[in-house]
Amino acid sequence: xxxxxxxxxxxxxxxxxxxxxxxxxxxxxxxxxxxxxxxxxxxxxxxxxxxxxxxxxxxxxxxxxxxxxxxxxxxxxxxxxxxxxxxxxxxxxxxxxxxxxxxxxxxxxxxxxxxxxxxxxxxxxxxxxxxxxxxxxxxxxxxxxxxxxxxxxxxxxxxxxxxxxxxxxxxxxxxxxxxxxxxxxxxxxxxxxxxxxxxxxxxxxxxxxxxxxxxxxxxxxxxxxxxxxxxxxxxxxxxxxxxxxxxxxxxxxxxxxxxxxxxxxxxxxxxxxxxxxxxxxxxxxxxxxxxxxxxxxxxxxxxxxxxxxxxxxxxxxxxxxxxxxxxxxxxxxxxxxxxxxxxxxxxxxxxxxxxxxxxxxxxxxxxxxxxxxxxxxxxxxxxxxxxxxxxxxxxxxxxxxxxxxxxxxxxxxxxxxxxxxxxxxxxxxxxxxxxxxxxxxxxxxxxxxxxxxxxxxxxxxxxxxxxxxxxxxxxxxxxxxxxxxxxxxxxxxxxxxxxxxxxxxxxxxxxxxxxxxxxxxxxxxxxxxxxxxxxxxxxxxxxxxxxxxxxxxxxxxxxxxxx
Amino acid sequence: xxxxxxxxxxxxxxxxxxxxxxxxxxxxxxxxxxxxxxxxxxxxxxxxxxxxxxxxxxxxxxxxxxxxxxxxxxxxxxxxxxxxxxxxxxxxxxxxxxxxxxxxxxxxxxxxxxxxxxxxxxxxxxxxxxxxxxxxxxxxxxxxxxxxxxxxxxxxxxxxxxxxxxxxxxxxxxxxxxxxxxxxxxxxxxxxxxxxxxx
Numbered sequence: 133x134x135x136x137x138x139x140x141x142x143x144x145x146x147x148x149x150x151x152x153x154x155x156x157x158x159x160x161x162x163x164x165x166x167x168x169x170x171x172x173x174x175x176x177x178x179x180x181x182x183x184x185x186x187x188x189x190x191x192x193x194x195x196x197x198x199x200x201x202x203x204x205x206x207x208x209x210x211x212x213x214x215x216x217x218x219x220x221x222x223x224x225x226x227x228x229x230x231x232x233x234x235x236x237x238x239x240x241x242x243x244x245x246x247x248x249x250x251x252x253x254x255x256x257x258x259x260x261x262x263x264x265x266x267x268x269x270x271x272x273x274x275x276x277x278x279x280x281x282x283x284x285x286x287x288x289x290x291x292x293x294x295x296x297x298x299x300x301x302x303x304x305x306x307x308x309x310x311x312x313x314x315x316x317x318x319x320x321x322x323x324x325x326x327x328x329x330x331x332x333x334x335x336x337x338x339x340x341x342x343x344x345x346x347x348x349x350x351x352x353x354x355x356x357x358x359x360x361x362x363x364x365x366x367x368x369x370x371x372x373x374x375x376x377x378x379x380x381x382x383x384x385x386x387x388x389x390x391x392x393x394x395x396x397x398x399x400x401x402x403x404x405x406x407x408x409x410x411x412x413x414x415x416x417x418x419x420x421x422x423x424x425x426x427x428x429x430x431x432x433x434x435x436x437x438x439x440x441x442x443x444x445x446x447x448x449x450x451x452x453x454x455x456x457x458x459x460x461x462x463x464x465x466x467x468x469x470x471x472x473x474x475x476x477x478x479x480x481x482x483x484x485x486x487x488x489x490x491x492x493x494x495x496x497x498x499x500x501x502x503x504x505x506x507x508x509x510x511x512x513x514x515x516x517x518x519x520x521x522x523x524x525x526x527x528x529x530x531x532x533x534x535x536x537x538x539x540x541x542x543x544x545x546x547x548x549x550x551x552x553x554x555x556x557x558x559x560x561x562x563x564x565x566x567x568x569x570x571x572x573x574x575x576x577x578x579x580x581x582x583x584x585x586x587x588x589x590x591x592x593x594x595x596x597x598x599x600x601x602x603x604x605x606x607x608x609x610x611x612x613x614x615x616x617x618x619x620x621x622x623x624x625x626x627x628x629x630x631x632x633x634x635x636x637x638x639x640x641x642x643x644x645x646x647x648x649x650x651x652x653x654x655x656x657x658x659x660x661x662x663x664x665x666x667x668x669x670x671x672x673x674x675x676x677x678x679x680x681x682x683x684x685x686x687x688x689x690x691x692x693x694x695x
Numbered sequence: 696x697x698x699x700x701x702x703x704x705x706x707x708x709x710x711x712x713x714x715x716x717x718x719x720x721x722x723x724x725x726x727x728x729x730x731x732x733x734x735x736x737x738x739x740x741x742x743x744x745x746x747x748x749x750x751x752x753x754x755x756x757x758x759x760x761x762x763x764x765x766x767x768x769x770x771x772x773x774x775x776x777x778x779x780x781x782x783x784x785x786x787x788x789x790x791x792x793x794x795x796x797x798x799x800x801x802x803x804x805x806x807x808x809x810x811x812x813x814x815x816x817x818x819x820x821x822x823x824x825x826x827x828x829x830x831x832x833x834x835x836x837x838x839x840x841x842x843x844x845x846x847x848x849x850x851x852x853x854x855x856x857x858x859x860x861x862x863x864x865x866x867x868x869x870x871x872x873x874x875x876x877x878x879x880x881x882x883x884x885x886x887x888x889x890x891x892x893x894x
Binding site for chain 2: 247248251315318319320322323326327328353354355356357358360361362364365368372373374375376381382383384387390391394
């Protein structure tokens with residue numbers, strides 16, 4: 133049970149993967165309870181829906197390349213942007229991050245698996261279920277939900293064809309199932325982090341990714357039930373005819389906005405916090421320096437959790453909220469810049485004077501950081517009430533959050549996928565294809581989303597399929613950027629598949645990184661560390677310090693090399 | 696396999712079963728905290744709608760009769776006491792005492808649900824009667840579902856108590872169920888204050 137007793141056995145024992153793995157593809161299509169299988173299931177499902185959501189986006193950009201509405205019907209266009217937003221959030225970015233959580237958290241903290249493996253598998257399998265429900269809404273009479281991804285009443289309460297099963301009802305059902313799945317996941321991640329850490333791994337020795345994942349999942353636990361409560365009331369209004377949000381029955385449509393944004397603004401931090409974690413893991417590895425200000429970077433995550441719960445009204449500045457609310461929420465929103473700023477400066481200080489190794493993963497992390505800083509600047513602009521009222525519902529807002537969610541979050545996810553690809557597949561990726569992917573993504577992101585800022589300032593409203601010809605110039609550029617982003621997926625998928633099938637065999641620690649996951653064979657066995665969980669004796673990121681992370685580190689590394 | 700990863704498991708000799716059960720209880724408590732936010736959302740929605748309403752009660756409705764519901768409230772709240780007694784019996788090894796108090800608590804929960812059903816049938820307004828009607832039925836209905844789930848959970852625990860060596864790995868199932876029951880009771884007290892006492 134103690135690690136010292138197991139050292140000899142560990143040296144003798146060759147790491148043996150799951151029977152039949154990694155060539156056993158069938159396990160990815162079963163109710164498998166191994167967190168590493170579930171992680172890959174999440175990521176593969178999410179990438180499929182990234183293609184679906186991206187296809188919808190490209191149809192929209194095809195429509196917007198000319199001022200006239202000539203490609204699709206206006207009602208179809210309404211369905212396109214609603215479904216694009218819903219798919220990208222609930223079926224791409226949340227699942228892909230939960231995939232990373234599943235792969236990384238148990239390995240990083242030295243746990244054999246998640247605390248509740250069956251609950252974990254059930255949470256994953258809900259994703260394809262509500263994915264199918266959401267896709268099915270394209271087939272029902274009246275088409276899919278068309279009231280925007282936020283489904284504000286009274287627009288969302290209109291049911292012109294009068295069918296009980298309509299796009300909006302299916303949308304609410306899918307979002308509710310997504311919420312249940314996320315809560316199941318969050319209970320699991322938080323319990324695992326709190327109770328299953330390796331001996332010696334105190335909270336203050338935990339890798340930053342686990343800190344950020346813990347913070348993000350705490351937000352899920354606090355915020356999601358509020359959205360669920362609000363969505364239940366919306367469903368009752370739509371199906372039963374109650375008047376929670378119907379003004380004619382004494383209801384209050386703005387109440388829904390409070391419920392929705394109480395969760396959906398913190399949801400942005402659920403998305404970006406793990407990406408902060410990825411940045412904090414990658415920069416020390418590829419700069420060969422310890423992370424600057426570890427306790428502050430870790431603590432800033434918790435501060436962000438606290439602040440994220442008291443900023444939601446900034447989405448509602450023009451919704452007829454009282455002036456004191458606007459003032460108060462403007463201040464709290466701007467305060468968010470303090471903990472985020474701490475993190476950005478910590479990363480810059482980590483990079484400063486480092487010996488940078490610019491492989492694909494590092495390029496994506498640097499590109500993501502660049503885009504995040506840009507999005508942070510426009511975020512502060514939007515937090516200011518007068519600016520927000522001016523650009524409300526324009527492309528400025530669309531540009532801002534696409535810089536966050538694509539420019540920073542998705543690029544951070546790409547960075548993570550490349551960085552840990554050798555660990556979990558046992559194969560190296562092709563650096564050339566990876567760099568091509570980065571180049572296309574970085575140029576495409578900025579071509580696509582930068583023009584939205586001048587468009588918004590000029591006054592082009594979002595969610596329209598036709599516009600004044602004076603907006604044409606920037607729209608053409610944005611559309612070209614969108615098609616470039618579409619193309620950028622090709623080298624990515626090509627790289628993933630071909631590297632996994634025939635890429636060079638990966639050593640246990642290809643990047644000379646420090647962390648428990650790099651003390652496992654690539655790919656790790658079904659049960660991480662099996663009986664021999666190492667005892668952690670120092671904090672993470674000891675680059676250049678020469679201090680070992682765990683007891684008997686030299687023996688473990690030698691055994692991994694021999695295997 | 697032995698989970699040698701958590702501090703407790705490494706230190707405590709109980710081994711795998713106890714360590715895992717501890718995780719279950721931690722997970723369940725985290726879930727309960729999260730669940731309470733749904734009620735918080737409903738409560739605050741109720742307060743906002745009530746405070747901003749021009750006409751809160753539907754036409755022809757004078758207000759809610761509170762005396763009979765208070766009686767059922769006393770029944771439900773005292774069932775928290777009988778649950779605690781059942782737990783005490785179990786920890787002292789008196790298995791039949793546990794079963795008796797446990798069954799009594801289930802019966803008290805069922806009486807509460809019966810009272811709720813009677814009240815629902817006697818009311819002069821429906822779920823579509825303005826935002827008041829919606830709130831009343833949503834809140835009491837959602838809480839009623841929790842009472843029902845609590846009774847079903849208790850039935851499961853009662854059935855399990857007949858398994859040999861059921862408590863060898865700890866009493867986490869019973870502890871979790873009784874926590875859930877106390878949670879449901881506290882929510883009801885708040886709900887009673889909001890719906891019946893606040894007029």
